[in-house]
Amino acid sequence: MKRLAIYHLETLLWIARLGTFRAAAERLNTTQPAISARVKEMEDQLGVALFRREGRGMVLTAKGRDLVKDFEPLWAGFERALFKASDFAGATGVVRIGAGEIAAASCLPGFVAQVEQDLPGVTLELELDLTARMLQQLLGGTSDIVFLAGPVASPGIRTAAIGSVRxxxxxxxxxxxxxxxxxxxxxxxxxxxxxxxxxxxxxxxxxxxxxxxxxxxxxxxxxxxxxxxxxxxxxxxxxxxxxxxxxxxxxxxxxxxxxQVRFEAAIRSTESDPLILELFRRASALRIDP
Missing domain, CATH: 3.40.190.10 (Periplasmic binding protein-like II)
Incomplete structure (x- = not known):
């Protein structure tokens, strides 16, 4: 049995999701050298290369892609089991939320207050922007949940209607x-x-x-x-x-x-993080002030 810790595999998943060691370091609240050290430890234990250099960046090798594909559903199940056991009360992490001004002025304050009360270990990072840029940030992995003016149709996102404004x-x-x-x-x-x-x-x-x-x-x-x-x-x-x-x-x-202009909460269609899915479930129940 290879001596890999859970944080090693979590690191690999976030690099795969976000595309860079730096983004994974920010997500996991650590440094880029620490991420590089974890990757080296994984490669030493497994005896295979998980990444290869392309230009100034690093990309997954075939073995790395296979490991991510096999482990991702297991990791999601592991997180779901822990969160379910604690009713998400022990959830921690940073969730990045994008919103337009209208959503921010109506339904978002209540949503933030509810999350702060029910999930005190979760930190929300809010950014106000226009729909087109928020969609790009969501698909690019730099936002986790966004509140969009829509309707928005994209195979890469999953949406839930939260109302319209006159x-x-x-x-x-x-x-x-x-x-x-x-x-x-x-x-x-x-x-x-x-x-x-x-x-x-x-x-x-x-x-x-x-x-x-x-x-x-x-x-x-x-x-x-x-x-x-x-x-x-x-x-x-x-x-x-x-x-x-x-x-x-x-x-x-x-x-x-x-x-009228319709508003939607949205996440990536491939999202598997149980915390993001739980917050999306809560966001889907919001109703924007018409």
């Missing part, structure tokens, strides 16, 4: 009183790879409006401030501007778009 066309009170879209009115929007941008263009086409300019900003809260300052109109999620609508600082200047 959208409204708004401008400042002064802009609306000056005639709104009856005059040439600039439009502001999230960039083109966001579903909100698509809804904006569809709505303008339906109403036969060709604005003099369509400017973009990748931050919804900044868009709200731009519109409040009288710089144009924008289609925005109602959930983020209810106070401004109630006070009259923002006024609706076109009928509300029929299409």
């Amino acid at each position: 959208l409204v066309w708004v401008a400042s009170r002064a802009t609306a009183q000056a005639g709104g879209f009856a005059n040439p009115l600039p439009v502001w929007s999230i960039p083109s790879h966001s579903p909100l941008h698509g809804v904006m263009r569809e709505s303008l086409a339906q109403h036969g409006i060709a604005p003099p300019t369509i400017a973009t900003c990748n931050n919804v809260r900044t868009l709200v401030e731009i519109v409040l300052a009288g710089r144009g109109a924008a289609v925005l999620p109602e959930t983020m501007i209810r106070a401004e609508l109630a006070s009259g600082a923002l006024v609706e200047v076109l009928p509300r778009p029929k299409r």
Whole structure:
């Protein structure tokens, strides 16, 4: 029997999942030299090379790929058994979560609070970004769970719908009183790879409006401030501007778009980490504020 510890095989799996020794070191809260030492210990014990150098990187050999393929389901079963026995109370680790501003402002705070209460050993790393980049980060292994504006169709991800948000066309009170879209009115929007941008263009086409300019900003809260300052109109999620609508600082200047923006929680379709799967199960039960 080869003298390999569980942490050796865990290290091998994370290198295979994330693609580099450095990423595995960050995931396992250790150093790259420590990861290299573990790999050398495995290769010495097994008497085979698990990695070979390609350019400036390291890739799995055929023997390394076979070991990962055979061990991964065993490791997942081992983790599931331990977590099930403790109802996940003893779970530890870092989980990287990506979210858009709308999800972050509505369902995400409750999700974070629940995880902190139920799983105190789990550390969450949150990053706000746009859907296109979050999808790339998820598929690239640098995020574990993401909250996307969708629907998103990709063979590499598994999704669960968490609700939709209503959208409204708004401008400042002064802009609306000056005639709104009856005059040439600039439009502001999230960039083109966001579903909100698509809804904006569809709505303008339906109403036969060709604005003099369509400017973009990748931050919804900044868009709200731009519109409040009288710089144009924008289609925005109602959930983020209810106070401004109630006070009259923002006024609706076109009928509300029929299409709402749907939100989804997503993980990689190949995800096998029991902790990630448990958090995805919890995320799937969320309902975003419409």
